[in-house]
Amino acid sequence: MNLAELSVSEIVQAIETDALTTAQCLDHFRAQTAAWNPRINALIEIDYSEFGFGNQPLTPAEADRPLDLLGIPIAVKVGICTRRLKTTAGSSMLRDFVSPYEATVITKLLRAGAIVIGKANMDEFAMGSSTETSFFGPTRNPWDLSRVPGGSSGGSAAAVAAGLVPLALGSDTGGSIRQPAAFCGITGLKPTYGLVSRYGLIAFASSLDQIGPMGRTAEDIGVLLNVIAGHDPFDATSSPRSPTNYLTNLNADLSGKRIGYCRSQLQAPVSPQITNVIEQALSVFESLGAELVSLDLPHERYAVAAYYLIAPSEASSNLSRYDGVHYTTRADAEDLDQTYTKTRSQHFGDEVKRRILLGTYALSSGYYDQYYLRASKVRRLIQQDYDRAFAKVDLIAGPTTPTPPFGLGQQIDDPLQMYLADVFTVSANLAGIPAISVPAGFVDGLPVGLQLQGPAFSESLLLNVAHQFQTATAWHRRRPQ
């Protein structure tokens, strides 16, 4: 039984029917971790002791509920709170922080029989697109160790790509699940805002952040989505909608489905090789019976600008709590104000400081109207673009990123260049709609992702279309050597 080739459901079934033990399952992934992690630094905390109630592996008979993730090892982005293993958010500020409570998504995972075996590296406080701003060193792309895995959920993406775990949790504020999924050749979904509880996610930008599943296939991440989605009374922004089974329509055929695409996303600044990959993907949809519809998102060209005013503004507020008083790290100082200032100055990295300063400025007296308020009006126009688009199509398809994975160190000194990597991903966060990235091809041996965006709460459709694409293609089956 080659665990690297089984789906999550197949592994669970093998464990349920005693064809495989949890110990054997963990041994496989532990060996993968030992072989790869020293080279890629995907996981920065690792712990293989078994979780579950009473520390004994659960059986379906013992539990009173379905164990859809029985025995499955999962990597959790290090900005999501767990009771064991540190929650550092990739920052010196939280280098010793062990959370006093666990995120709602973790409680749900454990109740479904999953085993949290490690915390995955990330850009500091989720600010970045390359996992180079982590205090704990960069993560490397398993497909080419001289390249970035993307960010900020680069550790989660690299862990899945290298086979350390079949599933991982990431978070996405401006593309931080989808872009690393694209760069690492895996599948990652940012759910509709409010579908998955943010309770226990270290906040970056509260109106944009979402936790989401990452794995090798749409089917696998659908299993995880089913476990983590749903209303949470501890998150006031969590949707009161009843959860649904996002895998029910997985195999629905695509005939008659209308898939939109933007011509503007198939030309510069997108590399011609990526355009080629995406055009091939669109032909696959056509051959599966979908109708391709050309459309425009007229305000897309303002999305990165709006995002880089709104997200830093919200971050400047969220990160004001890190003041040396509560969260383990404190610099020596004579008085309280100096405690705040020295702790923050010594323990935040450059990108975090840049964004806090930008946000503080954009919200400050005399500038709020000009920057934050105007950006929020642009956000309204972007949301309306999507409403108009989804009156004409069921989904929008396009590239996840404008370029293939870039080299480590190549863009880190040019913040603006780095921000432009998010050109196709930020709009979904601004509007609150769901979006998924699936492997769609390779350029010079490096993975390329196709992004599908849908209306609010259309995860079932996104997974269906992604799954049908993965039935007709084999990009997601390739593995880095």
Added chain:
Amino acid sequence: MSSSSLFATKRVAELARLELSSAEAIRIQTELTSILQFVEVINELDLEGVEPFFGFRAAMADAPKSPLRNDLSAASVSRDRMLSNAPVSDGQFYLVPPVFDSTAE
């Protein structure tokens, strides 16, 4: 900051409780100036009459009122556990240096 004043960068830094060395301040000012120039593109748009959008709130779409619950207290995380991450604590409170330097007049 688009008026290129090092003083302005330091003022914003003070608001954010960040202390920048002179070299850092110069570098960050250059970076922030270029970012602010980039985001100026939104000024191309006529936003007259556009309602701002502060984020998708399914709760608002599905239930117009803010979520409420009965005001009942329940067990929460214990004090010990909450203080386990305190840099300095007396077991009851987080302890901090005095607001004013104790040697100040």
